[in-house]
Amino acid sequence: MQSNTLFAVAAQFNEPNKLIKAVKIIADLGYKKWDVNTPYPVHGMDAAMKLKSSKLGYVTLFFGLSGTALALLLMWWTMSVDYPMIIGGKPFFALPAFIPVTFELTVLLATLATVIGMLSVFFNLPNNSHPLHDTNYMQRVSADHFGIYVEADDKKFNAEELRTLFLSLDAVQVDDIYVPLKEKYPILQPKFLVFLTIVFAVTSAITYFTLNYLLYMEPFDWMVSQAKVTPQEKVETFRDGFGMRQPVKGTVARGFLPYKFMGMPAPAESLVNPIIPTKETVELGKRKFLTFCSPCHGNFADGDSRLRGQFQNPPTLHSTRVREMNDGMIYHIITNGQNAMPSYAPQITREERWSIVNYIRVLQRAKNAEVTDVQKVKKEPVKNGQ
Amino acid sequence: MVNNTLVGYNKKELPGKIQVIGIILLLAGLALGVIGFLTDYVRALHNYLVMFMFLISIGVGSLFLITLEYIAGADWSVPFRRIIEFLASVIPVLFILVVPLIINMHDLFHWTHLEAVEHDEILKGKAPYLNSTFFIIRAFVFIAIWFLFYLLITRNSLKQDKNFDQGLTKRNIKLSAIFIPIFAISLTFSAIDWMMSLEPHWFSTIYGVYFFSGTVIAALAAATLVTVLLMENGYLPSIISYDHLYSFGALMFVFVNFWAYIAFSQYMLIWYADLPEETSWFVHRWTGGWEYLSIFLILVQFVVPYALLLSQPAKMDPRRLKIAAIWLLFAHFVDLYWLIIPSLSPKGYTFSWTDFVFPLMLTGLMILLFVFNFKRNNILAVGDPKLERGLNFHL
Numbered sequence: 171m172q173s174n175t176l177f178a179v180a181a182q183f184n185e186p187n188k189l190i191k192a193v194k195i196i197a198d199l200g201y202k203k204w205d206v207n208t209p210y211p212v213h214g215m216d217a218a219m220k221l222k223s224s225k226l227g228y229v230t231l232f233f234g235l236s237g238t239a240l241a242l243l244l245m246w247w248t249m250s251v252d253y254p255m256i257i258g259g260k261p262f263f264a265l266p267a268f269i270p271v272t273f274e275l276t277v278l279l280a281t282l283a284t285v286i287g288m289l290s291v292f293f294n295l296p297n298n299s300h301p302l303h304d305t306n307y308m309q310r311v312s313a314d315h316f317g318i319y320v321e322a323d324d325k326k327f328n329a330e331e332l333r334t335l336f337l338s339l340d341a342v343q344v345d346d347i348y349v350p351l352k353e354k355y356p357i358l359q360p361k362f363l364v365f366l367t368i369v370f371a372v373t374s375a376i377t378y379f380t381l382n383y384l385l386y387m388e389p390f391d392w393m394v395s396q397a398k399v400t401p402q403e404k405v406e407t408f409r410d411g412f413g414m415r416q417p418v419k420g421t422v423a424r425g426f427l428p429y430k431f432m433g434m435p436a437p438a439e440s441l442v443n444p445i446i447p448t449k450e451t452v453e454l455g456k457r458k459f460l461t462f463c464s465p466c467h468g469n470f471a472d473g474d475s476r477l478r479g480q481f482q483n484p485p486t487l488h489s490t491r492v493r494e495m496n497d498g499m500i501y502h503i504i505t506n507g508q509n510a511m512p513s514y515a516p517q518i519t520r521e522e523r524w525s526i527v528n529y530i531r532v533l534q535r536a537k538n539a540e541v542t543d544v545q546k547v548k549k550e551p552v553k554n555g556q
Numbered sequence: 557m558v559n560n561t562l563v564g565y566n567k568k569e570l571p572g573k574i575q576v577i578g579i580i581l582l583l584a585g586l587a588l589g590v591i592g593f594l595t596d597y598v599r600a601l602h603n604y605l606v607m608f609m610f611l612i613s614i615g616v617g618s619l620f621l622i623t624l625e626y627i628a629g630a631d632w633s634v635p636f637r638r639i640i641e642f643l644a645s646v647i648p649v650l651f652i653l654v655v656p657l658i659i660n661m662h663d664l665f666h667w668t669h670l671e672a673v674e675h676d677e678i679l680k681g682k683a684p685y686l687n688s689t690f691f692i693i694r695a696f697v698f699i700a701i702w703f704l705f706y707l708l709i710t711r712n713s714l715k716q717d718k719n720f721d722q723g724l725t726k727r728n729i730k731l732s733a734i735f736i737p738i739f740a741i742s743l744t745f746s747a748i749d750w751m752m753s754l755e756p757h758w759f760s761t762i763y764g765v766y767f768f769s770g771t772v773i774a775a776l777a778a779a780t781l782v783t784v785l786l787m788e789n790g791y792l793p794s795i796i797s798y799d800h801l802y803s804f805g806a807l808m809f810v811f812v813n814f815w816a817y818i819a820f821s822q823y824m825l826i827w828y829a830d831l832p833e834e835t836s837w838f839v840h841r842w843t844g845g846w847e848y849l850s851i852f853l854i855l856v857q858f859v860v861p862y863a864l865l866l867s868q869p870a871k872m873d874p875r876r877l878k879i880a881a882i883w884l885l886f887a888h889f890v891d892l893y894w895l896i897i898p899s900l901s902p903k904g905y906t907f908s909w910t911d912f913v914f915p916l917m918l919t920g921l922m923i924l925l926f927v928f929n930f931k932r933n934n935i936l937a938v939g940d941p942k943l944e945r946g947l948n949f950h951l
Binding site for chain 1: 799820823824827828830867868869949950951
């Protein structure tokens with residue numbers, strides 16, 4: 171289907187050198203709207219066509235540099251300003267680690283911009299039709315011939331003159347290319363609308379089914395049901411139905427030896443503190459004291475915690491009574507409990523309890539320090555010349 | 557002297573003063589080098605090693621470019637292949653140049669000290685490879701292999717000038733196919749032997765590729781420089797255009813990027829893992845003034861040539877290419893200096909006038925070799941079947 175409007179005069183050559191010769195003449199004659207079509211890039215064509223160097227390189231450069239800047243800014247902001255993290259002991263702004271990402275993003279943006287820019291700006295795509303499509307000329311020049319065409323829009327265009335020129339230059343064939351008639355394809359035909367509705371309904375139904383049912387069916391449910399007992403789950407195996415079982419009677423956990431004076435007001439024999447107060451053990455005692463004891467007895471064992479006045483007031487540990495207790499008695503109270511205080515034996519290991527006792531001694535000593543304690547710190551006299 | 561009327565080539569002789577310049581430079585370099593050896597022996601030896609590696613770069617790198625042309629079936633480089641062959645003629649000279657290094661090996665390589673190796677578990681483990689006998693064998697075998705291929709390939713090429721036999725091109729393509737894997741292995745092990753083993757405890761698996769990237773840059777830069785100089789002074793047929801030069805520019809640009817890629821790969825992996833046995837080499841190049849040279853190397857070998865060669869017109873402009881070629885030759889010298897000298901004084905940079913002596917000798921030697929070959933042979937491979945296509949090459 172073609173109109174009577176002439177689009178171009180197109181010539182085919184069977185050798186690239188003949189085409190180059192023709193191209194040089196056409197370029198010298200001062201034609202503006204013309205182009206060549208070859209099955210592969212022909213060396214020397216750019217010079218023959220008198221093409222200026224492409225501006226595409228600037229697109230590549232701009233977007234390449236944008237990629238560099240974007241990558242560096244992103245990593246600088248996320249890694250060293252907004253959420254700095256130490257990774258592998260490297261600085262927050264670790265340039266060597268950032269270079270691969272910067273390089274990749276530079277290349278990515280440059281390439282994408284080049285391809286998109288080339289297709290959309292320089293080739294005027296998307297362009298669904300062109301008068302040269304579906305012509306004998308286009309079939310040959312994309313296979314084994316070398317073609318040139320001059321558009322009828324050109325000011326110097328003269329079809330007869332061009333035909334004779336091309337034939338004199340040894341062209342295999344010269345064609346007149348006509349602009350194809352515009353064909354109309356109405357979109358909103360009833361058939362199409364029905365088709366669209368059916369597609370819509372089927373897609374919706376599949377999506378609904380998938381998201382609401384399929385994902386909860388086996389085996390698509392991410393292995394939700396498994397042959398194991400999860401915490402808090404009821405089971406049929408045991409008569410009481412509990413999934414979580416108690417340890418076997420008489421089991422002793424590490425560090426939690428049974429205490430033989432449990433339930434007695436005081437240990438029947440005097441207990442000896444096995445933990446020597448060193449820096450490490452006192453610090454362990456301090457940590458455990460602050461975790462388990464301080465909520466009631468206060469950070470410095472003054473009995474002044476926030477819980478004061480809410481129920482039975484916890485006592486201070488700096489009273490004469492407590493200070494005169496031996497280590498074994500304090501240990502007994504922590505282990506056994508006293509009055510409102512429960513037993514801490516299940517939470518705190520034996521060594522930790524003894525360390526707490528040591529730390530309580532440290533606090534008591536600090537609270538009741540005397541002048542002589544200061545004087546005990548010996549000062550070495552400094553000799554001259556040393 | 558065959559004058560090929562087909563391409564309109566008439567040989568024009570080089571002016572005699574070039575030879576004089578070459579002799580003066582070589583003698584001056586030689587004399588100063590001997591004084592250097594007498595006054596600052598160890599440093600002069602290391603500087604001599606820098607020159608030796610530079611000549612390997614130019615010679616073996618040029619041979620690689622020749623074989624690359626054959627294997628890739630390139631047209632554009634055929635008119636320049638003879639120039640590259642002339643540059644490769646430094647390979648036979650390596651037989652002589654390697655001797656002072658072998659004689660003075662003991663002052664160059666720590667691992668030659670047997671008493672030190674005995675108390676060093678790592679060096680003991682490396683001893684089957686790093687021992688004097690095997691090292692000397694390797695050094696000569698590699699040079700002999702390079703020489704063999706240089707001889708075969710250039711002899712075929714020169715024979716073609718007289719008998720126009722196309723079969724010689726085919727034979728050279730086969731030789732090139734054999735040479736390229738051998739080149740890869742021999743160049744890698746040469747880099748390991750002559751430079752990496754200067755710090756024998758350290759190792760880097762990418763070291764050979766690193767040296768290869770510099771090698772190709774140096775060979776390309778030397779070929780470009782000579783080509784542009786000959787072109788400007790009318791020694792090449794006038795049909796040779798800027799389109800031919802484009803490939804030189806593009807290849808130099810490619811290998812500048814390749815060098816940066818490889819150099820950075822080596823640095824980043826070592827920097828990231830931060831293992832003491834690997835970082836020591838970079839620490840030596842980052843203390844006592846060497847850090848300035850390290851930064852300078854990045855600028856001189858990557859940033860500046862990258863900017864210089866980025867645009868398309870720059871890759872075809874003879875003036876710009878000449879600057880880039882000289883610059884890249886200098887850059888490769890800095891690169892080799894950076895690889896070798898910090899191993900001698902890892903504590904920090906110390907000045908020595910011997911650093912500047914051997915480049916004179918190197919330049920003089922290359923000029924003389926070129927003049928020597930130029931006098932005896934055609935500067936154009938007139939018998940090559942691809943020559944006409946090469947001369948008519950257009951982008």
